[in-house]
Amino acid sequence: MAPGTIANKAMSMSPTRPKTANPETKRPGSVTRQPSTTTRAHNRGSSYSSSTVSRPTAPPSRATNGTFSSTVGPGTRPASAMSRHQSSFNGRRPVGASIPRAASALDTHMEDVSPSVLGKRKGPEWDQASREKSMEGLMQTFMAQVNQQGQTSSGLKESVDMYKSRINDLETSRDELTELNITQRVQLDTLRNQLRTAEQARKEDKREYEIAMDDLGQRQRIELDSVQQQNRREIATITDRHQEEARDLKRRFDREIEDEKAARLSALGKLTSQSALDTQKSQIELERKDREITTLHDGLQTLKSELDRERRIVHELKLNLDTTSSNSVTLESSVRALKARIEFLESGREEQSKSFERCNQQMMDAFAETEAIKEKLRREETLRRKLHNQVQELKGNIRVFCRVRPSLKSEPASDLTLMQYPDETDDGKEINILGPEERSSLGTVNRKNNTFSFDRVFNPSTQNAEVFDEISQLVQSALDGYNVCIFCYGQTGSGKTHTMSSADGMIPRAVHQIYETAQGLEEKGWRYSMAGNFVEVYNENLNDLLGNPDELDKKKHEIRHDMQRGKTTITDITTVNLDSPEMVETILKNADANRSVAATKANERSSRSHSVFILKLTGQNHITGERSEGTLNLVDLAGSERLSHSGATGERLKETQNINRSLSSLGDVISALGQGKEGGHIPYRNSKLTYLLQFSLGGNSKTLMFVMVSPLQAHMSETLTSLKFATKVHNTHIGTAKRQARVRDA
Numbered sequence: 001m002a003p004g005t006i007a008n009k010a011m012s013m014s015p016t017r018p019k020t021a022n023p024e025t026k027r028p029g030s031v032t033r034q035p036s037t038t039t040r041a042h043n044r045g046s047s048y049s050s051s052t053v054s055r056p057t058a059p060p061s062r063a064t065n066g067t068f069s070s071t072v073g074p075g076t077r078p079a080s081a082m083s084r085h086q087s088s089f090n091g092r093r094p095v096g097a098s099i100p101r102a103a104s105a106l107d108t109h110m111e112d113v114s115p116s117v118l119g120k121r122k123g124p125e126w127d128q129a130s131r132e133k134s135m136e137g138l139m140q141t142f143m144a145q146v147n148q149q150g151q152t153s154s155g156l157k158e159s160v161d162m163y164k165s166r167i168n169d170l171e172t173s174r175d176e177l178t179e180l181n182i183t184q185r186v187q188l189d190t191l192r193n194q195l196r197t198a199e200q201a202r203k204e205d206k207r208e209y210e211i212a213m214d215d216l217g218q219r220q221r222i223e224l225d226s227v228q229q230q231n232r233r234e235i236a237t238i239t240d241r242h243q244e245e246a247r248d249l250k251r252r253f254d255r256e257i258e259d260e261k262a263a264r265l266s267a268l269g270k271l272t273s274q275s276a277l278d279t280q281k282s283q284i285e286l287e288r289k290d291r292e293i294t295t296l297h298d299g300l301q302t303l304k305s306e307l308d309r310e311r312r313i314v315h316e317l318k319l320n321l322d323t324t325s326s327n328s329v330t331l332e333s334s335v336r337a338l339k340a341r342i343e344f345l346e347s348g349r350e351e352q353s354k355s356f357e358r359c360n361q362q363m364m365d366a367f368a369e370t371e372a373i374k375e376k377l378r379r380e381e382t383l384r385r386k387l388h389n390q391v392q393e394l395k396g397n398i399r400v401f402c403r404v405r406p407s408l409k410s411e412p413a414s415d416l417t418l419m420q421y422p423d424e425t426d427d428g429k430e431i432n433i434l435g436p437e438e439r440s441s442l443g444t445v446n447r448k449n450n451t452f453s454f455d456r457v458f459n460p461s462t463q464n465a466e467v468f469d470e471i472s473q474l475v476q477s478a479l480d481g482y483n484v485c486i487f488c489y490g491q492t493g494s495g496k497t498h499t500m501s502s503a504d505g506m507i508p509r510a511v512h513q514i515y516e517t518a519q520g521l522e523e524k525g526w527r528y529s530m531a532g533n534f535v536e537v538y539n540e541n542l543n544d545l546l547g548n549p550d551e552l553d554k555k556k557h558e559i560r561h562d563m564q565r566g567k568t569t570i571t572d573i574t575t576v577n578l579d580s581p582e583m584v585e586t587i588l589k590n591a592d593a594n595r596s597v598a599a600t601k602a603n604e605r606s607s608r609s610h611s612v613f614i615l616k617l618t619g620q621n622h623i624t625g626e627r628s629e630g631t632l633n634l635v636d637l638a639g640s641e642r643l644s645h646s647g648a649t650g651e652r653l654k655e656t657q658n659i660n661r662s663l664s665s666l667g668d669v670i671s672a673l674g675q676g677k678e679g680g681h682i683p684y685r686n687s688k689l690t691y692l693l694q695f696s697l698g699g700n701s702k703t704l705m706f707v708m709v710s711p712l713q714a715h716m717s718e719t720l721t722s723l724k725f726a727t728k729v730h731n732t733h734i735g736t737a738k739r740q741a742r743v744r745d746a
């Protein structure tokens with residue numbers, strides 16, 4: 001316990017603590033309050049002492065009664081002091097606490113006697129007896145008070161003793177506490193010393209740990225540096241080695257490339273000289289062929305009859321084959337019968353075996369004969385191909401057919417152009433277009449007559465099947481490995497789409513024929529594969545009509561030519577393998593649907609664009625090892641009407657310009673081919689269409705153009721323009737046969 005606490009306790013026990021609220025202290029200072037000995041005896045603690053000193057002392061106000069007041073004067077007021085002690089000790093009242101206040105009794109008495117004592121007499125002069133009496137009474141009262149005071153004093157003594165014992169207790173407690181305090185201080189010091197030692201030890205440890213950490217860090221840094229250096233050295237070594245290897249490789253590759261280049265260059269040189277030689281040879285060959293062709297031309301009839309004869313032979317051979325086959329069947333059954341007989345016959349074995357050998361020999365002969373006939377048939381097929389091609393070449397490598405569509409129900413007869421077909425019962429090659437009636441100044445009525453002649457003219461009653469008969473030989477050429485191009489040219493509504501891609505048009509018919517022929521050729525060892533593309537050239541852009549309709553007019557396709565192999569490919573194009581002839585219907589439907597997406601009306605779009613159906617035919621003969629690669633292009637051209645005169649603007653004008661450009665490019669290409677200059681420039685690149693068809697126009701390819709004619713009077717001007725263009729094409733000689741067609745104005 002802290003010393004201060006004990007002092008506070010002593011303070012709380014102070015019997016004389018001033019109380020301003022005490023009525024006695026407020027009383028007017030008539031009584032002198034001397035510090036009593038009892039009070040002094042209590043004054044041991046410093047706090048207690050200060051409290052006593054602070055009590056105010058007043059000078060005696062009754063100097064005349066000094067002796068009396070010093071002993072029994074009202075200022076001492078022991079009872080009052082006692083009562084304050086009592087109140088400080090937990091409310092216990094010491095003996096005498098109930099004694100009446102002497103001071104107040106004295107006060108009363110003093111007031112009663114004072115007039116006589118002070119000589120202020122108002123009654124009789126002097127009464128000795130009463131005075132003695134009263135003195136005695138006073139004396140008795142005084143004595144009683146003294147006794148009372150004695151009792152009070154003994155009570156106070158008891159209190160003092162009690163206080164003393166209490167003080168002794170407190171001192172003992174204080175001593176104990178002081179001792180405890182000292183012990184605790186010693187312990188505290190010891191603990192502080194231990195703490196200091198521990199702190200010292202901790203600091204020491206920390207310092208050692210830091211030193212160790214520094215050492216470790218330094219060691220690690222050194223190790224890291226050495227590892228890094230080692231790594232750097234290794235990387236440098238590896239890099240050097242790799243660079244050296246790379247240099248070696250580069251040197252080697254350079255050497256190899258150089259060697260390869262030199263080899264290629266020499267090969268190229270050889271090839272160039274070879275090709276020059278070949279070209280020269282071809283030239284000579286061409287000239288020779290020209291001569292031959294002239295001979296051939298003369299001997300065409302002979303060849304035709306020969307072909308017929310060959311056909312007859314083939315037919316006879318086929319009959320022979322059938323007979324032989326039935327013979328071999330008969331022989332087989334004979335063999336079986338003979339075998340059965342052998343089992344039954346026990347004797348004459350030799351004769352039987354001879355007869356069996358004979359039968360066997362006959363059978364072998366029959367097989368050999370069959371093989372020979374088959375071989376002859378294959379030779380016949382090769383010969384047929386050759387002859388077929390010669391016939392096609394003689395017919396001319398570019399042909400023009402004219403087709404007039406019938407009038408539709410909606411078109412009255414009065415609106416139709418007068419057209420005549422003078423040789424329709426014969427060759428069917430001419431058409432007369434009669435102009436409107438014109439009255440001359442002399443009054444005669446005339447009609448302008450425009451006569452055109454083509455390879456074939458189909459009148460309005462001709463059906464697609466008949467038209468196809470005429471082109472089927474060209475389709476056969478595609479199977480034989482030639483590039484064939486069939487165009488439909490004419491103004492909008494003239495019947496191009498009907499001819500080309502209607503349900504029974506040229507495209508489906510061509511596919512069906514190819515299938516049938518390819519199947520027939522299978523027994524001669526041929527296997528064919530067919531791959532189809534359908535593209536559209538619109539505004540000089542190529543579109544895939546079998547692709548995603550959303551990509552129409554957006555996706556870019558490029559045309560790539562393999563000049564050495566004479567092959568054309570289109571990038572990112574959909575190719576459909578025609579596994580069955582029915583596939584073609586799906587292809588046509590898809591193309592139509594795609595066009596419908598791109599335009600509000602599909603036919604509107606179709607008349608503003610060129611569509612090209614490309615069929616690639618690859619054949620392989622596993623018996624003879626022959627191979628053929630041909631392409632059939634079926635082209636539905638955009639409407640040829642001269643829209644530049646119609647005042648078209650904007651998008652329509654652009655379309656028109658593109659159509660005009662591509663059609664005139666087609667004309668230019670055909671015309672350049674017709675000039676037939678060896679190595680002359682052919683402007684294929686002038687339009688997407690001609691560029692796409694580069695290998696199918698000219699050279700060894702075969703071209704057929706349909707010029708489509710509308711029967712309407714209103715379209716006559718366009719009809720004449722189309723027919724004139726077609727005549728120009730017809731007059732063009734490409735390849736071997738030269739022909740002349742006539743345009744007669746009557």
Ligand SMILES: Nc1ncnc2c1ncn2[C@@H]1O[C@H](COP(=O)(O)OP(=O)(O)OP(=O)(O)O)[C@@H](O)[C@H]1O
Pocket residue numbers: 404405406408460462490491492493494495496497498499603604606607608638639708
């Ligand atoms: N030989 C024909 N026999 C019967 N109807 C025909 C014949 N040729 C054309 N038509 C009909 O004439 C109309 C116009 O023909 P088509 O659509 O083929 O013309 P187009 O030249 O292809 O026109 P576009 O350039 O707009 O495509 C169609 O209704 C078609 O059915």
